[in-house]
Amino acid sequence: xxxxxxxxxxxxxxxxxxxxxxxxxxxxxxxxxxxxxxxxxxxxxxxxxxxxxxxxxxxxxxxxxxxxxxxxxxxxxxxxxxxxxxxxxxxxxxxxxxxxxxxxxxxxxxxxxxxxxxxxxxxxxxxxxxxxxxxxxxxxxxxxxxxxxxxxxxxxxxxxxxxxxxxxxxxxxxxxxxxxxxxxxxxxxxxxxxxxxxxxxxxxxxxxxxxxxxxxxxxxxxxxxxxxxxxxxxxxxxxxxxxxxxxxxxxxxxxxxxxxxxxxxxxxxxxxxxxxxxxxxxxxxxxxxxxxxxxxxxxxxxxxxxxxxxxxxxxxxxxxxxxxxxxxxxxxxxxxxxxxxxxxxxxxxxxxxxxxxxxxxxxxxxxxxxxxxxxxxxxxxxxxxxxxxxxxxxxxxxxxxxxxxxxxxxxxxxxxxxxxxxxxxxxxxxxxxxxxxxxxxxxxxxxxxxxxxxxxxxxxxxxxxxxxxxxxxxxxxxxxxxxxxxxxxxxxxxxxxxxxxxxxxxxxxxxxxxxxx
Ligand code: HXC
Numbered sequence: 001x002x003x004x005x006x007x008x009x010x011x012x013x014x015x016x017x018x019x020x021x022x023x024x025x026x027x028x029x030x031x032x033x034x035x036x037x038x039x040x041x042x043x044x045x046x047x048x049x050x051x052x053x054x055x056x057x058x059x060x061x062x063x064x065x066x067x068x069x070x071x072x073x074x075x076x077x078x079x080x081x082x083x084x085x086x087x088x089x090x091x092x093x094x095x096x097x098x099x100x101x102x103x104x105x106x107x108x109x110x111x112x113x114x115x116x117x118x119x120x121x122x123x124x125x126x127x128x129x130x131x132x133x134x135x136x137x138x139x140x141x142x143x144x145x146x147x148x149x150x151x152x153x154x155x156x157x158x159x160x161x162x163x164x165x166x167x168x169x170x171x172x173x174x175x176x177x178x179x180x181x182x183x184x185x186x187x188x189x190x191x192x193x194x195x196x197x198x199x200x201x202x203x204x205x206x207x208x209x210x211x212x213x214x215x216x217x218x219x220x221x222x223x224x225x226x227x228x229x230x231x232x233x234x235x236x237x238x239x240x241x242x243x244x245x246x247x248x249x250x251x252x253x254x255x256x257x258x259x260x261x262x263x264x265x266x267x268x269x270x271x272x273x274x275x276x277x278x279x280x281x282x283x284x285x286x287x288x289x290x291x292x293x294x295x296x297x298x299x300x301x302x303x304x305x306x307x308x309x310x311x312x313x314x315x316x317x318x319x320x321x322x323x324x325x326x327x328x329x330x331x332x333x334x335x336x337x338x339x340x341x342x343x344x345x346x347x348x349x350x351x352x353x354x355x356x357x358x359x360x361x362x363x364x365x366x367x368x369x370x371x372x373x374x375x376x377x378x379x380x381x382x383x384x385x386x387x388x389x390x391x392x393x394x395x396x397x398x399x400x401x402x403x404x405x406x407x408x409x410x411x412x413x414x415x416x417x418x419x420x421x422x423x424x425x426x427x428x429x430x431x432x433x434x435x436x437x438x439x440x441x442x443x444x445x446x447x448x449x450x451x452x453x454x455x456x457x458x459x460x461x462x463x464x465x466x467x468x469x470x471x472x473x474x475x476x477x478x479x480x481x482x483x484x485x486x487x488x489x490x491x492x493x494x495x496x497x498x499x500x501x502x503x504x505x506x507x508x509x510x511x512x513x514x515x516x517x
Contacts, residue, residue, distance in 0.1 A: 014056055018073050025097040034168060034190050035234050037078045037093035040128050043238045044091065050082035054113065059106040059138075067137045074098065075106040076131075079114040081123070084242055087250060087257075090118035093128035096168050100132035103173070107135070108145025115152040122251035124161040126241060127181070133172030146173040153180035158353035161248045165241055166191040166217075166227070167234055179226065182350055183244060183302070186217035186227040187237045193220060193227075218305075225306040225343060243300060247314040247321045248354055255355050256321035263295040265318050265494060272486035276363075276402050276427040280465075283333065286311055286326045286361055289401065293490045295319065302347060307339035312347040314356070318494045323351035326361035327412070329402070336408055337368035338381040345384035345515075352392035357497050360398040360419070364408040365434055383516040386411045390418055391513060395500030399489060400424040400471065400480065406433055415479060420503065421496045422480040423489070424471035430480070431469040435461035438468075 026036045035043070041050055059075040076098035081090045092111045094101035103111075111127075118125040134142035156162055157180065164178035165185040170193040178184045178193070186193070194215035201207050201214065213219065220227035229244070231237040249256045275289045291297040294315035301313035309332040312325055325344050327334035336344075351358050367373070367382055389396070389411065397420060398413045409430060413419040424430065431438070439460040440447070450456040474480045484492050 014073065018055060021072055021074070021098075025095055028097045032168075032190065034096070034130070036097070037095040037128065037130070040167065040234060040238060041078060041080070041082075041091060041093050043235060044126070044128075044241065045082035045084055045089070046086065050080055050091075052078060052080040054079055054110045057106050057110055059104045064137070068099075072098065075104060075110065076101050077103075077107045077110050079110045081114070081117070084124075084245055087245070088121060088123040089245070090114050090121075090123055090125045091128065092125075094130045094168075096130040096132075099135060099137075101130045101168065102132045102135035103142050103145050104135035104138040105141045105145055108142070108148055112145075112148045112152055115149070115156065118160055119152070119156055122160060122253065124163065124245060124248065124250060125156070126163045126165060127177060128165050128167055129170045129174060129178065130166075130168030131171070131174045132169055133174045143173070146176070149177050150180060153177055157182075158252055160251045161245070161354060163241055163244070165237060166193055167237070169193075171197055183228045184220075184226060185229045185231070185237050185241060186220060187234050188217045188230055188232050190234075192216050221303075221305040223306075225303060225339060228303045230305075244314070247300065247316075247356065252353055252355065258319050259316065261295045261316060261319035263318075265491075267490050268487050269293070269490055270487045272489055275486065276425065280402065280427075280429065283330045285330050286328050286334075286363065286401070289361060290315065290324055290326060293317075293493065294322075294324075299324070303343055307337070307343040309334055309337065310340035310344050312343060317359075317490070317497060320497065321356055322359050322497065323347060323356045324359045324361065325412075327364040329363050332368060334364050334403070335366060335368040336364060336382060336385065336411065337373055338376050338378050341378075341381045341385040345388040348385070348388040348392055352388070352394050355394060357395035357397070357500065358392065358413070359493060359497075360396070360413040362398055362400045362404050362409075362412045363402040364405065364412055365403045366406045366408050380516045382407070382411065386417070387513070387515050389413050391515075392418070393503075393505040393507065395497055395503050396420050397493060397496050397500070398422045399484075399493070400428040400430060401486075402427050402429060403434070404428060404430045415481075420500050423482050423484045423492060423496075424474065424480045425486045425489075426471065426483055427486075428471035428474075428480075428483070429465065429469040430471055430474045431464075435464040435469055438464055 029036045056073045057075055076095045077092055079092045092114050162181035163183050164181045167187055168191055175193050192211050192215040198209050198211055198214055201209055217230040221230045229240050231240055269292045272292050277284055290299050299313050299315045309328050311328050314323055396413050415422050439457050443460055447453045471483045475483050
């Protein structure tokens, strides 16, 4: 064998050894009903566009030989870049078959290298997480590695979109990077997230809880709100990631991609006239209104199962990406509570960071009353949503469909907190409070003395609705811009957002604001 032959033999041996690991990894993962790191990457990226880097990185030996260690190629994470729907995107995918995807020094270095590249290139980064957390054998080095990642997550926040996809365990330190990123996906049945697992819960609190009950996809989608999207299997999870990305720009200096609309720009939608029921106390599904307004009825809901009294998600209007925040009268009458305020605030802040205009559809009777809400800090959490709307400088348009009462009127993107255009349907009720509450306060004495207080209350409430709780006073005084025919909503919104394309707001220089946390 000549000199070049020897050189190539070494190269081919390394390749072969890596391929062998790949085969073993696939078998092990499939046995658990999961895909391997590279199979996931294959599904995520456009065909033949993925370029792996640091494939042969090998973890350094730790100071001690405590515990088993697999010091083979790759160190338990696959990193690289490629195209997703034609757009440059960076990825790291943890490989659970190498020391449980645990994070050691080189593993962390590979991730931070790819994060630094994605920042320099202004391209989104996706983390496919399948990890037992900090690598126990590597001790403090692993902890430092996590810290390096957290720092970069925060530095990248609001600069490039960051998406975390949990496809196995995310235990201990592994949960904090997803928590710092913009969106978290989970796959049902095979993924879970917790700071401390069921064993620790048993030891410390003597409580029995399963992995799924403690940190499964359903729990995080419904109860904690940590997961924004959950899917039945890994293929659909990755398809969901691709769909979400299509609404975003690559970074905060760009606008979201324009996709030619096949919907009618001038679609006059008479069905919108029938959305709000005649009875003001009757619920309806605001998603029916959203679907009738946006391009081709396509709406990608974010955090669908969490705080369902507020609906958040992405859609397009005449081909342009928008974020939608809508009160949901079907759940808790659309009131704003702690969870809804936090959900809405996070969504508004994401849209604002990435130049995605915000449409607000309002039907809110007020903040949710109650001891639990007050003890839980509704004041500070409600203020988060208020802060987020006030802070946002992207184009912001509101349509008041029905109720806009009290503080909630101010919070839901009123013109006085910076809303650019406000429209109201004729069914809008804009006032300090609802008719029943107003009558009870202003006519307390009269009601107490009335022979038929129910009848008197009803008559006064009707008078209040007629004279005060309607959209025309706000229209006359300029607090809204126009009362519109619901059928015209799509056309009005397209024109409004087009007019706002050149919006520019000068913000005084400061280090950062102090959002109520
Ligand atoms: C090194 C690890 C590991 C870890 C798992 N492995 N976690 N190796 N460091 N953190 C290894 C196992 O030894 C095993 O090796 C292989 O990965 C598969 O693990 P299993 O336990 O057999 O798998 P499974 O039954 O599916 O359980 C998965 C698991 C469990 C729930 C994730 O492994 C587990 O509880 N791991 C520890 C989780 C944890 O507490 N991590 C540290 C958190 S502290 P072999 O050779 O047998 O295949 C932390 C601090 C960071 O992360 C703080 C920053 C803020």
